[in-house]
Amino acid sequence: MSDDILSVIPTDPRWQPDQAAAERAVAVVEGLVTETLNGIEDDLEVTWHERVAVVDCGQNLERxxxxxxxxxxxxxxxxxxxxxxxxxxxxxxxxxxxxxxxxxxxxxxxDWPCGFARFEIAIWNPGRGRFADEELAALAGALAGALGHPVRQVWAHI
Incomplete structure (x- = not known):
């Protein structure tokens, strides 16, 4: 069986939010995908990496x-x-x-996007497509308050 993973990461590979900001961002993600997932807690992973980790697109990588x-x-x-x-x-x-x-x-x-990060929110089999620009802006705002912290998304197929 294969899986799709939609990950949201900061555009700065070394940046990490504090715990409160991460919780705000998770709440935004839950609001965006709750209707498509059963038991989101099993399908949502939040990871703080000690070192910069690759967030790749798996089998989607074409070039x-x-x-x-x-x-x-x-x-x-x-x-x-x-x-x-x-x-x-x-x-x-x-x-x-x-x-x-x-x-x-x-x-x-x-081609397809990949990234590098010390912080990642990953949604397994999200039951929806990529986040729209306004959804990414909401996530960016949740991560760092009014100024926001830019984020990007990576769609992996494994």
């Missing part, structure tokens, strides 16, 4: 492009890199194999 020279990168190179850092990343700096340029893993061009 990774180099932000410097444009061609597709070998996804096996990327998967090997991720597996070598299964305990998280101290730095996202990497030299891409296509042109040798130094860049950041979160700057690569992922």
């Amino acid at each position: 990774i492009g180099c932000p410097e020279c444009g061609p597709s990168l070998d996804t096996e190179w990327w998967r090997d890199l991720v597996e070598a850092h299964d305990d998280g990343f101290a730095t996202l700096v990497v030299d891409v194999p296509c042109c040798g340029a130094g860049t950041s893993l979160d700057a690569l061009d992922y």
